[in-house]
Amino acid sequence: MLKKLLITIVLIVQGLAVSAQDFEASVAQLPEGGYSDRAIIVHQIADSGDDRAAVVLELLLAGDLYFHKAERIVVRLSEIGDDDVAFDLLTDAEIGIVGRRDAKKIKVNNGLRREIRAVLGAMYLQNPDPDVRMEAAEAVYKSGDPDQISALDAAIVAETDDDVATAFREARAVAVLNSDLDVSEKLAAIVTLRERGGRDVPGVLAAFTDDPDLGAAATTAITEIEDIQKLWNLGQNIWYGLSLGSVLLLAAIGLAITFGVMGVINMAHGELVMLGAYTTFAVQEVIRNEFPQLFDYSLFIAAPLAFLVAGLVGVAIERGVVRFLYGRPLETLLATWGISLILQQTVRSIFGPNNREVGNPTFMSGAFELGGMTITYSRMWILLFSLVVFAGLLLLLKRTSMGLRMRAVTQNRKMAADMGINTGWVDAMTFGLGAGVAGLAGVALSQIGNVSPNLGQGYIVDSFMVVVFGGAGNLWGALAGAFSLGIANKFLEPFAGAVLAKIIVLIFIILFIQKRPRGLFALKGRAVEN
Amino acid sequence: MTSQLYLSGVSCSFDGFKAINNLSMVIQKGELHAVIGPNGAGKTTMMDIITGKTRPDEGEVFWNETVDLTKIDEAGSAQLGIGRKFQKPTVFETLTVEDNIAIALKADRGVLATLFDRQTKKQAKKITELLELVRLNDDRARMAADLSHGQKQWLEIGMLLAQDPELLLVDEPAAGMTDAETMRTADLLKSIAGERSVVVVEHDMEFVRALNCKVTVLHQGSVLAEGTLDHVSAMPEVIEVYLGR
Amino acid sequence: MFNRLIDRRMGIFLFGLFVLTVAVPVGNLAMSGQPVPSYAVALMAKYLCYALLAVSLDLVWGFAGILSLGHGAFFALGGYAMGMHLMREIGPRGVYGDPLLPDFMVFLNYDALPWFWLGFDNFLFAVLMVVLVPGLLAFVFGWLAFRSRVTGVYLSIITQAMTYALMLTFFRNELGLGGNNGLTDFKDVLGFNLQTDSTRAGLFVIAATALTAGLLISRFITTSKLGKVLVGVRDAESRTRFIGYRVEGFKLFVFVISAMMAGVAGAIYTPVVGIINPGEFSPANSIEIVIWVALGGRGTLVGAAIGAIIVALAKTLLTGWIPEIWLFALGGMFVLVTLFLPHGVLGAVENTLNKFRPKKETTV
Incomplete structure (x- = not known):
């Protein structure tokens, strides 16, 4: 510096x-x-x-x-x-x-020494570069050196940048508190600091809570700041919950199509997610070796490829196995579980059993501050990505002829066939769509963790929970389910720890299903039960 | 004379759709009663409510004027003596015809009683009687899955009788039967009535005519008309509902 | 009663099992040159535990249509209950030599034995827990699930969530059951050293006896009127209700019995393999049990036991030969059995035999 x-x-x-x-x-x-x-x-x-x-x-x-x-x-x-x-x-x-x-x-x-510090402070504080001045203000804020008061006073008068001026005033407030200036000045300083707020202010003020003159003011300021801080923490927790929810949503949304719309239990869903993640890895390997300058665009290349790879594997699964098992959900569950084992072992044989690291493009790395919250870019983009995928699927199902056919086939297969819809083709496409979305989820997941052949296993129970909780057959249910489970998990974590939080959420869902066996957004009525 | 079944002001809706709307009806003991009505008139929902499968939103349902049926589940209603036959024949496909009747036979329905149950000679005789009545005695060792559609209907009726119910709720028994079978079913139901109460839901007017009993016409969840078949089929509202669309 | 319990396939299987129960210990202990090596005795005992586990699952899936994807949890709980007793039997012979606390507790700085370890020094208490703990879990879980009419794949999924939650729980060191490593380093059971051939042979005989008992109990249930009601529930649940059976009670009964049976299998398994750890709770393990049953023949009891033995044997052979091929084989098995062997190996074999048998007049 x-x-x-x-x-x-x-x-x-x-x-x-x-x-x-x-x-x-x-x-x-x-x-x-x-x-x-x-x-x-x-x-x-x-x-x-x-x-x-x-x-x-x-x-x-x-x-x-x-x-x-x-x-x-x-x-x-x-x-x-x-x-x-x-x-x-x-x-x-x-x-x-x-x-x-x-x-x-x-x-x-x-x-x-005091003299030198004051002189140096003034030199920095009145530096023409606002960044330097900001850093100088922060340095004084941290040291709380009363010798800098006069330099700050001069700097405040000369300052043109509002943000820097505020920083100067706050730095001055800390310095004043440490000085032997009179009580009214110090009380004013506490007010300045209270308005500043933030995580470190209570620490500064804590030293003065026992002071006969300043104690009361300092204590109220601390409580007030901590209350605001609690709100920010709440916000941060909600953010973490949304972020976890977006991951769950991505993992579950494809399942909501295959399980919810088609009624097919696809236990290999997690492995399709894993395939998407490995596609990203492979794309990045090629880019790293052949076109390093394209690295920042790797995800834009990987996403459509992952969709295709997982989607094609999905179509193959549907045509090769699942279509023979329609109407036998338990058998479908077993057969797709077998497929998941085969996919896992295939990937393990090709890429090796170890974790692979997928890089973050520059726009995915780093974080920014929003008030009292820290938001990482990767999590933010994944949240947006999950919402975009969700909206896209919703549009596809509700607004396109493809979606219309899908819904027609799931509602009345025979009638749809009589009306000339190629039901086999629609089944394959629907299943492929769910699988492709799983592939997209894999691209997102590769950005927040390592990629391993077991990647999908970690998500399969969770994503089924989301779909079951939200109510099968309902994309909105998956959305609500994913975010409420994500947030619930993150709110329990501070009290219970990550593992226990997960256990509590699982138990909650098990109990919830007893109460509403068909999920949060289930349709009621006679037709549904038959 | 006391009523077997008493429904008063019953309403039931699913997601805003009123399947049953302020329905009132009385079935006397030993009465044979036909319920007709177009699709969506609420016939099946009415049976669901009587058998405890669906809880009504409001209204009273009483059995023998004493038992509140809205507080009872399906098994409870069956144990009281309500037997129900579905529109689509549902028998236990992977059990033999004989076993189908055997587990329907009136007996203690408790878990342990069922576990340690041993068939008595009297029960065996009763099973044979019932199988002969529904003309399935020769098929008693076959799997129910192997029966024809009509035979399954008969098997289900046999199971119903095995329960020895006071009230039979029969949903479209003639569906999938030949004309001769249909007439035989009508005769059977008529012979059962008197000793037991029978409520038949049916579309087939010939069949209803053959039953020669009191008819209730349901429309949009409530009673549109009541009386003999000739009486109700002459009423303009009924003609409107059946033919007007 | 004998005729009711032992039909042809049951008779053949039990006879074969009896021959093994006599021949294996004799071949291992009493004959010169040990035609049956000691490791094979332990291996076969393990297979028999799996077979009992498979029978327990077949009882609920094959007959009542309840596809539990969490039966491994009952097995593991039984295993843990027995493991806790075996830990107590180590006494002061652990690495740390603590007279009271097992090694892992010394390592984790426990001051005293947690309350739920009390009583486990008594073998009979432990045996009671082997049946009671899985039974109680099955009772609570089943009572909630069946009463709310959670059926089909929904039930399967929540049973999977149940075992997953238990796995996470047992992985925690704070639980006081050995965390990651589970319970191991057992010395002896009821004073018999677990490392000796005679104890191993004894465990094999116990496993075979337990399997026989499990098969006969299951057979008693499934051939009773209750068994027919269960099949009725599987075929047409609502019909069963309208006949007057409270389906939830019947399901609960068979689910609890099955869980207890799985617990017994786990309890024998623990001393046989010498370790019980949270991995036994993993959802993948529980699904594997299903393929044993499906491969052998769902709803046949004997078939389930045979399926378990076939798959376990294949696993031992294949993982020893080419480890990578095992998951392919297992995965392929799931796909092929569901597509082409709806009645399992037993069904296929019996069908083939029936084709060659001269047609007799069917008199009923």
Whole structure:
């Protein structure tokens, strides 16, 4: 940080007409005189505007400046191995190893240290770059150094950027609390901090709760901030829950089609998700080796491919096995379980049994702050992706002729066949669609964890729970089921821990199904039961 | 004379659709009673309510003027003495014809009693009687799945009689039967009535005519007309409902 | 009664089992040159435990139509109950030599034995728990599920969720049942050293006896009027209700009996293999039981036992030969059996035999 500061200073200060001689002369005078003389020189150095001024002052503050007796110049000592090596302060040329008697330390006392800090603070606080000023404000906020108050006051007057000015005021408030200014100033400071809020403020204020004058104000401010903080935590938990829900939704939504719409239990659904994830992995491998510049687009290439791969495997499953078992749900369950074992072992044989890492493109990495919440980009995009997939499916089923045929076949197969719909083809397409969506889920899942042949197994129980909870045959049910289970899970975690939370949610669903055997959004009536 | 079955102001709806709407009806002991009505008139839902499969939203359903049928489940209603035959014949396909009758035979329905049950000579004789009545004695060792549609209908009627019910609810018994079988069914139901009460839901007017009994016409969940077949079929509302569309 | 319980296939199977029960211990212990090696005795005992487990599942799936995908949970609970007794029998001979606490508790800094371990030092108490704990779980779960008329695949899915939840629970160290590693390092049972050939042979005989008992009990149930009612429930549940049977009570009865039987299988399994761990609760294990039954012949009891033995034997052979091929074989088995062998191996064999038998006049 310091280096960055200095470089900025260099760039700006070069334009100013300031004599380098003044600066070098001042530096040369440093070893002379007493502490009060040295204070004057410190100000001269600061006022010289030389780009090296800040470094010199920082070194002086740290006690690294010495007077080299032989060369009769000011040097900085740096420990290299066991030896102290001297460097010329102005030219940075190495002078050589110095013994204890070869150099005399340029001493600073507490008063002078305070002076230097104030001068440095002012230099940074009034830096032309707002980022530097912001960082300086944060540094003061953290240190709470009362010596910076005057520098802050000056900086606040000069400041044009509102955000930075606020940061200055907050930094000043902390400094004021640590100073010996009078109570009214301090009370005002507490108000400033209360308005700032945030995770660290209660920590700052906690030191003053026992103060006879400030205690009451500090305590109320702390409670108030913590209340707001609780709301943010709630928001953060909801976010985590939504994020988990979006993953569940992606995993369950394909199932909602095969199980919900077709009434087919597809135990290989998790493996279709896994195939989608491995497609992403394979695409990234090719891109890494052949077209590294395309890496950021890898997901856009992988998503349609994953849909196709999983979809085709799904069609193959339907045509090869499932279609012979319509009307025998338990047998379908067993046969598709067998397929899931075969798919797992196939992938294991091809890609090996170990976890594979899929990279995040740049737009998927990192996080941003939203008020008191942290939101990672990958989770955010996955949430959006899941909603887009959901909306797309809804449109497909409700608004296209393909969707109409699918619904016709599931509602009355015979009549649909009589009306000229090729029911076998529609079955295959519907199953393929559910499978393809599973593939898309795999692309998303590859972005938040490792990819392994067992990937699907971890989701199969959960996604069935979502579909059963939401009510089979209803995409909206899957949506509600996924998000409510996701949020419930995340809210239980702080009290119960991740595993216990999951167990509690499972038990809840088992009990829930007793109450409403056909799920949250089930249709009622005679027709449904027959 | 006490009523066998008493329905008063019964309503029942599914997702806003009123399947039964303020229905009232009385079945006397020993009465043979036919219920007719177009599709969706609420005939099957009415039977569901009587047998405890569906709970009505409002209204009273009483058995023998004392037992509240709205608080009883299917097994309970059967144990009270209500026998029900479905529209689609439902028999136990992977049991033999004889076993179908045997498990329907009136007996203690408790779990342990059933586990340790041993067939008595009297029960065996009763089974043979019933099989002869429904003309399936020669097929008693066959799997029920292997029977023809009409034979399954008969088997189901046999099972119903094996329960020794006070009231029989019979849903379209003539469906899938030949004309001769239909007439024989009508004769059988008439011979049962008197000793037991019988409610028949039917579409086939010939069959209803052959029953020669009181007829209730259901429409949109409530009673449209009641009386003899000739009486109701002359009523303009009934003609409207049956023929007007 | 004898005729009712033992039909031709049951007779042949039980006779074969009896021959094995005599021949295996004799071949292992009493004959020179040990024609039956010791590892084979343990292996066969394990297969018989699986066979009993398969019979227990066939009782509910084959007859009442309840496809439980959580029967492994009952098996594992029985195994844990026995495992807890075996842990207590180790006494101070553990690695840490603690007189009271099993090794894993010393390792996890337990001060005292958790309350639910009390009583397990008594063998009879443990045996009681072997049946009671799975039975109780089945009772509570079944009571809730059957009363609400959860049927078909919905029931299958929630039984799967049940065993999954239990697996997660048993993986937790805080549960006080060994967490990840489960219970192991047993020394002896009722004072007999588990490492000796004679104890192994004894366990084999016990497993064979338990299987015989399980088959006969199941046969008694399925040939009774209750068994016919259960078939009725499987074929047409609502018809059974309208005849006057409270279906939930019948299902619950058979589900609880079946769970207890699975618990007994697990209890014998634990000393045979020397370990019980949470992996036994995994949903995949429970589904595997289903393929044993389907392969052997659903609803035949004997077929289920044979199916379990065939699959377990195939697993031992194939994983020893080419490990990668096992999952392909198992997966293929699920697909092929459901598509082409609706009555399982037993059904196929009997059909083939019937074709070659000269047609006799059928007199009924």
